[in-house]
Amino acid sequence: MNIGVFDSGIGGLTVLEEVIRLLPGYDYIFYGDSANNPYGEKSDERLMEITSDIVEWFRQRDCRLIIIACNTATTRCRKELMKKYPELVFIGTVPAVKLACDKGYKNILIMSTPATNESERLNELITQNRREGQNLYPVACYGLADAIENDVPQAVEIILDSLKEQYGEKNIDCVVLGCTHYPFIREDIEKRFPNAAVIDGSNGVARETRRQLKLLDCYPPESEETSLEVHFTKK
Ligand code: DGL
Numbered sequence: 001m002n003i004g005v006f007d008s009g010i011g012g013l014t015v016l017e018e019v020i021r022l023l024p025g026y027d028y029i030f031y032g033d034s035a036n037n038p039y040g041e042k043s044d045e046r047l048m049e050i051t052s053d054i055v056e057w058f059r060q061r062d063c064r065l066i067i068i069a070c071n072t073a074t075t076r077c078r079k080e081l082m083k084k085y086p087e088l089v090f091i092g093t094v095p096a097v098k099l100a101c102d103k104g105y106k107n108i109l110i111m112s113t114p115a116t117n118e119s120e121r122l123n124e125l126i127t128q129n130r131r132e133g134q135n136l137y138p139v140a141c142y143g144l145a146d147a148i149e150n151d152v153p154q155a156v157e158i159i160l161d162s163l164k165e166q167y168g169e170k171n172i173d174c175v176v177l178g179c180t181h182y183p184f185i186r187e188d189i190e191k192r193f194p195n196a197a198v199i200d201g202s203n204g205v206a207r208e209t210r211r212q213l214k215l216l217d218c219y220p221p222e223s224e225e226t227s228l229e230v231h232f233t234k235k
Helices: 012-022 044-059 071-084 097-102 120-129 144-149 153-167 182-192 202-215
Strands: 002-007 027-032 063-068 089-091 107-112 135-140 174-178 197-199 227-232
Touching: 002 012, 002 044, 012 027, 012 063, 012 202, 027 044, 044 063, 044 071, 063 071, 063 202, 071 089, 071 120, 089 202, 097 107, 097 120, 097 174, 107 120, 107 153, 120 135, 135 153, 144 153, 144 182, 153 182, 174 182, 182 197
Parallel strands: 002 027, 002 063, 027 227, 063 089, 107 135, 107 174, 174 197
Antiparallel strands: none
């Protein structure tokens, strides 16, 4: 069995790295869908078409476990994909709101794509985990994943400066990276919010993957060797 990992481009590599760190000895196939980036500004219908095609692609390569290394595809499509492909296991990536709330931060900025920001799932995560005295600020970062994917640092700077202008006075002590592209600009974010812990959900995804592998009776791995195939679609 192979493990499929996908995202709308390079973002998913930040998740893949943590998964392989925790779970070496498996055969991974990474699919970076740069051709369709950004996912975060597409309709649910279009996202279902795109992600279903990727799932079919993985199915032909004997992937029974698929890691959706993308908050947008998880929050908008995971439920539907699980219904459509009940024989597969889908592990999702969601903004680490639970971790931020459990750690007791007071003023939490949740950065994500517009589609994740507007999702029912993010709303649930906020209402289920927020405690008294905690302020949560979800913000849709238009164009940011796109600027990271296409390596446009000037656009990244403009977007982050405007975030700082909007939230700089709110004593932000935690920034949740609710898009898997954002860890690539972690330092730029830390510069704007120097008193904040900047967190992402990769470790949670890796731990959930291990739990699912145990359920499938595939843990620990049979070999010590890790293999990785990487595919990117081009614009
Ligand atoms: N990396 C993705 C996420 O975690 C999506 C970025 C995009 O394509 O908009 O949300």
